[in-house]
Every structure is written in C-alpha cells, then in structure tokens.
Amino acid sequence: xxxxxxxxxxxxxxxxxxxxxxxxxxxxxxxxxxxxxxxxxxxxxxxxxxxxxxxxxxxxxxxxxxxxxxxxxxxxxxxxxxxxxxxxxxxxxxxxxxxxxxxxxxxxxxxxxxxxxxxxxxxxxxxxxxxxxxxxxxxxxxxxxxxxxxxxxxxxxxxxxxxxxxxxxxxxxxxxxxxxxxxxxxxxxxxxxxxxxxxxxxxxxxxxxxxxxxxxxxxxxxxxxxxxxxxxxxxxxxxxxxxxx
Amino acid sequence: xxxxxxxxxxxxxxxxxxxxxxxxxxxxxxxxxxxxxxxxxxxxxxxxxxxxxxxxxxxxxxxxxxxxxxxxxxxxxxxxxxxxxxxxxxxxxxxxxxxxxxxxxxxxxxxxxxxxxxxxxxxxxxxxxxxxxxxxxxxxxxxxxxxxxxxxxxxxxxxxxxxxxxxxxxxxxxxxxxxxxxxxxxxxxxxxxxxxxxxxxxxxxxxxxxxxxxxxxxxxxxxxxxxxxxxxxxxxxxxxxxxxx
DNA sequence: ACAATAGTGTCTGTGAGACAGTATCGA
DNA sequence: TCGATACTGTCTCACAGACACTATTGT
Numbered sequence: 001x002x003x004x005x006x007x008x009x010x011x012x013x014x015x016x017x018x019x020x021x022x023x024x025x026x027x028x029x030x031x032x033x034x035x036x037x038x039x040x041x042x043x044x045x046x047x048x049x050x051x052x053x054x055x056x057x058x059x060x061x062x063x064x065x066x067x068x069x070x071x072x073x074x075x076x077x078x079x080x081x082x083x084x085x086x087x088x089x090x091x092x093x094x095x096x097x098x099x100x101x102x103x104x105x106x107x108x109x110x111x112x113x114x115x116x117x118x119x120x121x122x123x124x125x126x127x128x129x130x131x132x133x134x135x136x137x138x139x140x141x142x143x144x145x146x147x148x149x150x151x152x153x154x155x156x157x158x159x160x161x162x163x164x165x166x167x168x169x170x171x172x173x174x175x176x177x178x179x180x181x182x183x184x185x186x187x188x189x190x191x192x193x194x195x196x197x198x199x200x201x202x203x204x205x206x207x208x209x210x211x212x213x214x215x216x217x218x219x220x221x222x223x224x225x226x227x228x229x230x231x232x233x234x235x236x237x238x239x240x241x242x243x244x245x
Numbered sequence: 246x247x248x249x250x251x252x253x254x255x256x257x258x259x260x261x262x263x264x265x266x267x268x269x270x271x272x273x274x275x276x277x278x279x280x281x282x283x284x285x286x287x288x289x290x291x292x293x294x295x296x297x298x299x300x301x302x303x304x305x306x307x308x309x310x311x312x313x314x315x316x317x318x319x320x321x322x323x324x325x326x327x328x329x330x331x332x333x334x335x336x337x338x339x340x341x342x343x344x345x346x347x348x349x350x351x352x353x354x355x356x357x358x359x360x361x362x363x364x365x366x367x368x369x370x371x372x373x374x375x376x377x378x379x380x381x382x383x384x385x386x387x388x389x390x391x392x393x394x395x396x397x398x399x400x401x402x403x404x405x406x407x408x409x410x411x412x413x414x415x416x417x418x419x420x421x422x423x424x425x426x427x428x429x430x431x432x433x434x435x436x437x438x439x440x441x442x443x444x445x446x447x448x449x450x451x452x453x454x455x456x457x458x459x460x461x462x463x464x465x466x467x468x469x470x471x472x473x474x475x476x477x478x479x480x481x482x483x484x485x486x487x488x489x490x
Numbered sequence: 491a492c493a494a495t496a497g498t499g500t501c502t503g504t505g506a507g508a509c510a511g512t513a514t515c516g517a
Numbered sequence: 518t519c520g521a522t523a524c525t526g527t528c529t530c531a532c533a534g535a536c537a538c539t540a541t542t543g544t
Contacts, residue, residue, distance in 0.1 A: 006291075006292065007291065007292035008292055008293075011348065011349075014268070014305065015349065020308050021266045021267075021268055021269065021308075022266075022269055022306065022308060023259070023266055024266065024267055024269060024352055046251075046252065047251065047252035047253055048253075060259065061267065061341070061352070063265050063266075063267060063343075063350055064343065065343070066341045066342060066343060067339060067341040067352070068341070091338065091339060093336065094312060094336065094339045094354050096306070096311045096312040096313070096354075097311060098308075098309065098310070098311060103256065104256075104260065105308055107269055107306070107312070109339050109341075184523090185523085185524085186522080186523070201506090201507065201508065201509085202523085202524080202525095203507090203508085203509085203524085203525070203526080203527095204505095204506065204507060204508080206524075206525085207505090207506090208506085221515075221516095222522090223515080223516080223521075223522075224515060224516035224517065224520075224521060224522085225514070225515050225516075225520085225521045225522035225523065226513060226514035226515050226521085226522060226523040226524075227514070227515065227522095227523075228522085228523055228524085229523085229524090429496085430496085430497085431495080431496070431497095446533090446534065446535065446536085447496085447497075447498095448497085448498070448499085448500095448534090448535085448536085449532095449533065449534060449535080451497075451498085452532090452533090453533085466542070466543095467495090468494075468495075468542080468543080469493075469494060469495085469542060469543035469544065470493080470494045470495035470496070470541070470542050470543075471494085471495060471496045471497075471540060471541035471542050472495095472496075472541070472542065473495080473496055473497080474496085474497085
C-alpha cells in the first residue's frame with residue numbers, strides 16, 4: 001500500500017478501473033487409486049495454449065462464492081456427482097507465477113479431492129455418452145516422468161499434491177478417503193502401501209490401525225482362501241494416527 | 246467455466262470489464278519469541294472498518310509480482326529490513342470468505358515469517374522515531390483469548406498460523422528460525438518448549454538435536470554458573486527432524 | 491562452600507519391526 | 518491335501534523418557 005495515501009484514498013483509487021487485478025481460479029486435483037496405483041483426473045485441452053495437452057480441471061472464482069465452494073462447483077461440473085456424497089477436500093497451495101498462464105495473469109488456488117474409485121465408477125453411469133471419468137484417470141507417477149508434457153504449471157501442482165498426500169498418510173487418516181464406507185484390512189493396508197510406496201508388515205499394521213477401525217460383523221470372500229472381515233472407520237478427525245516409518 | 250462457450254470466447258468475455266474480479270492481497274504473520282512467549286507483529290488500524298483495532302500487515306498483490314514477492318515487499322515496507330538477511334517465509338493459507346472485508350471482496354493469501362528477536366531489535370535502530378517494531382509485538386496467546394478483538398478474520402489467521410508452527414516444530418527444524426546464527430543448547434531447548442508448550446528433559450533433548458547442530462568452538466557466559474557452548478545449525482532442509490511427543 | 495545453570499551416563503518401559511505360526515476358503 | 522490369503526502371538530532391539538550424576542562459573 002502506498003505509504004503517502006490514507007487508506008480510504010488508496011482504496012478509492014484502487015477500486016477504480018485504472019488498477020488492474022489478477023484473475024483468481026481454482027484448479028482441482030482429483031486423486032483416486034486404480035489398479036494399485038495413485039491416479040489423477042485430467043482433461044485434454046481443446047484450445048490454445050497447450051492444445052491437446054493434459055491439464056487439471058479448473059474454474060474461475062465467482063464474486064459470490066468462496067474458494068472451497070468454487071472447488072466443489074468444479075468437482076460437480078466435471079463429474080456430475082450428486083450432493084450428499086462425502087468427499088475429502090483440502091486446500092493445497094496458491095500458485096502465482098506471473099506467466100504461469102501465457103494469456104493473462106491468473107492466480108490459482110489448488111485443491112485436492114480424494115475419491116474412492118467405486119464412487120467415480122458410480123458416477124460414470126450418469127455421464128453423457130463418451131465421457132467416462134474412469135478413462136480420464138492417469139497414473140501420477142507416469143505423469144511426473146521427465147519428458148511427459150503437462151499444461152501450465154500443473155505438473156508442479158501434481159508433484160506437490162502427491163507429496164502432501166504421502167506425508168499426510170503417515171500421520172493422519174486420509175488413506176480412508178480412498179476407500180468406500182466399509183473395507184477389509186488387507187484393502188486398507190494396500191492403500192497405505194501405495195501411498196507410502198513401501199510394503200508394511202501385516203501384523204504390525206493391524207496393531208497400529210486397530211483403534212481406528214471397528215468391525216461391521218460382515219465378511220467378504222474374494223477367492224480361494226479365508227474370507228476377510230469388513231471394517232468401517234471409527235468416528236474422529238482425519239488427523240490422529242501414525243502409520244509407517 | 247460456462248460449458249456452452251468455447252474457451253477462447255469465454256476468456257474474451259471474461260477479460261472484458263464486465264466481469265468483476267476479486268482483489269488479491271497478502272497478509273503477513275511475523276512471529277518471534279520475546280520474554281519466553283510466542284509473539285506476533287500487529288498494527289493499529291487508522292481507518293474504518295475496525296478503527297483502532299489490531300490487524301496484520303498486508304499489501305495488495307501487484308500485476309508484476311508473485312505472492313512470495315508481495316509477502317517480502319510487505320515485510321520490507323513494514324520493517325525496513327535490509328536485503329541479504331535470511332528470513333524464513335512460508336505460505337500459510339488462502340482466505341476467501343465473501344465478506345471477510347466489509348468494504349470489498351478481497352481474497353487474502355497469508356504468509357508466515359519467523360524472525361529472531363535480535364534481528365527485529367537491530368531493525369529498530371533504523372526506524373523513524375516512535376515506530377519501534379518491538380513495541381508492536383503482541384503475545385499470541387493473549388490475542389487469541391475470548392473477548393480480545395482483532396480486525397477482519399485475522400484472529401483465525403493467527404490461530405491457524407500458531408497451530409502450523411506448533412505442528413512443524415515437532416517434525417522440522419523451524420525452531421531454528423527463531424534463533425540467531427549461533428545459539429546455545431539451553432536457548433534452543435527453551436525455544437522448543439515455548440513452541441510445543443511443554444517442558445522437555447535436558448539430556449533427551451540434547452540427544453535428539455545432536456545431529457542437527459555443530460559446535461562453533463566458542464562459549465558464552467550468562468550469569469553465575471557454568472558457561473554454555475555456542476552451536477550453529479548444520480546445513481540441511483528445514484524438514485528433517487523430530488522433537489517432542 | 492554454595493547457588494545456579496551447563497552438560498553427561500545409564501536404566502527402563504514402550505512399541506515398532508520382524509518372523510513364525512494358525513485359520514479358513516476353493517479346488 | 519494343497520495353495521492361497523486372512524489373521525494372531527511373541528521376540529527383540531532401538532529409542533524416548535526419567536533420573537542421577539558431574540562440571541564450571543560468580544558470590
């Protein structure tokens with residue numbers, strides 16, 4: 001703020017059209033786990049710049065909505081998911097490189113959304129023809145490889161988001177956000193192993209998660225072997241545990 | 246983005262004056278430790294709204310600077326600190342409540358800056374008369390008490406920033422950012438105790454930090470007792486340790 | 491000598507990690 | 518009976534936590 005002006009005077013001038021403002025957008029990182037790999041939803045660009053390249057879904061922030069609301073609107077517009085579903089959202093980081101979009105100055109607030117694959121597959125039943133969400137999921141590790149082109153600074157966003165999820169997996173319960181309401185412990189363990197990128201000992205893992213889950217009483221059979229018990233996450237914050245390391 | 250328009254057409258219209266944009270500001274949380282308490286730099290408002298109330302220093306983001314640059318500019322404008330000093334900066338969170346500023350829609354990106362008290366006191370020597378930084382430091386815990394008024398949503402910001410620092414103190418080296426280049430282990434321990442809000446055992450603490458510090462060879466005397474060795478932080482990232490709990 | 495703080499050696503209990511063993515399914 | 522996976526009991530070793538001890542200053 002200019003030190004020589006009163007705040008009122010400064011604001012009066014600032015508000016006038018002569019002061020240019022950056023645009024504010026929200027970009028969404030929709031993560032899920034598919035084929036035992038962390039995947040992210042991407043769309044193909046239909047316009048310049050980066051024509052044909054992959055990018056994250058995004059929207060401009062309206063004057064009458066918060067960033068969180070914009071992120072959820074973006075999610076609904078892209079996936080057509082119905083209200084009521086509980087989806088994990090989290091603000092990731094705000095990106096402000098001056099030329100991050102070559103067309104104009106856009107400051108982008110990135111949000112993470114974690115969705116169980118089953119839920120995306122459900123949504124696919126109500127998609128317009130030829131727009132299957134599941135086909136737009138890309139393996140995160142492959143996107144991050146050198147040589148792979150991603151539009152704008154979205155590769156940085158994905159890298160940053162992946163790290164955040166990995167870190168949070170160690171000391172919070174976000175892994176549960178990738179699973180449906182009920183799940184088996186082998187499923188939960190596999191999820192942690194994918195996020196942490198290392199294998200865990202079954203017995204130790206079960207000891208650690210035992211206070212975070214409760215039995216449903218049901219069992220599931222998935223092959224020629226002993227069936228596994230179905231569990232559900234016990235109530236409580238997403239930030240209260242410690243797995244791995 | 247409106248689904249019925251091509252991206253180009255949408256942008257052409259969006260760029261035109263008819264689309265109103267929110268303003269983007271940066272608010273700065275300058276933390277330091279004074280009298281064995283976590284303190285934060287606040288200014289008194291000289292204008293409506295919240296006339297006379299306390300608020301965080303902030304600036305509007307210019308078209309030709311990133312958020313990080315705006316945060317540093319804010320820091321320089323308020324403190325007059327010289328280039329070259331190494332200050333810890335970190336993006337905290339982006340606040341977007343629609344009426345968080347009653348005058349107009351402002352989205353604010355908050356940044357944390359951690360400064361050793363000694364450095365602020367140094368800066369005070371070059372301040373214009375009657376503008377001592379040190380006198381504008383407020384005890385964080387007292388600001389957060391019920392009944393204490395803080396302008397805008399800055400109380401939320403302070404609460405959130407305090408929690409972030411507390412959490413990071415456990416698994417990173419941010420405590421070092423509150424100390425000068427060289428320091429003693431009792432000083433370092435005290436810093437951790439303030440941030441974590443609990444007392445630590447001397448012997449255990451020293452074992453834990455021994456790989457994060459190196460002796461300078463010098464000693465300091467601070468009273469009628471054994472002098473303590475001066476240490477300096479070893480090179481390395483701010484995110485590699487674990488203290489407390 | 492004593493108060494005060496700096497700094498060190500060592501015991502113990504907890505818990506993560508490692509491994510071995512049992513249970514339950516289909517074929 | 519066998520292969521496959523679910524599930525459990527227990528040993529060990531590292532380390533956080535707790536405490537007791539020694540070291541070095543000023544008065």
